[in-house]
Amino acid sequence: MSKPEFIYVTYIETTPEKLWHALTDGDFTARYWFGARLRSDWKVGSSFEMVRSDGNVSDAGKVVECDPPRRLAYTFINLSDKYKNEFPALATFVARTLWQARQANADA
């Protein structure tokens, strides 16, 4: 894991399957991701694109991990000139159910 990193944890009343769908289905992301539609077949090594509501591809990368409905990771970089000297970032999503959270607490 390279620095810097930003981690955000939240708890959502849903199922891992629905959450996975919301993270990977363009129709869903367009609803909550300010109009951005994600496009990929979500296979490891496949390309990944973020398409804005005007049809322009704003960000692109590759799928690094895909283990539905638990773990998803992809690289991405904004394609505008402003970011041309930057390295792609890596985003990783990990979903845990409350049952697993209970188990983890019990094991601690």
Added chain:
Amino acid sequence: MSKPEFTYVTYIETTPEKLWQALTDGDFTERYWFAHRAASDWNVGSNYQFTLDGEKRLEGKVLISDPPRKLAYSWNGCSEEVRRERTSRVTFDLEPRGKVVKLTMTHDDLDEAGVTFRGIAEGWPMVLASLKSFLENGQILDIPRPVRAHEAVRA
């Protein structure tokens, strides 16, 4: 601002006034804050405390009280394992953004190697996710209350 610090930002569909009440009114905190009940007059310099089942769990002084925009208090855990740790500080900034409120919670002045730091890093996302659900849907999240090792041993 001193290190280490823990910052959590969330956007809640509510008003700053309702959010302020949810942060300061014991009847509200008891709902979403895993049964912890807040008590204070929330004037600067006043004491406050959080109790769980009538037992004091957390106490400190009100440092900033500017309703409904900014609230800060010192933070002293009452359990045996954290009693010797330094007093930390919690600050809530409430910033209206259209129909939602941007809530920024900063917990700083923490002991880097302390139990408090580990505990609050686990606890704040649960409490604030539950608070968001409570204000937006009237329902708290059914998250199992965090079980810490020493509590499991005692129980």
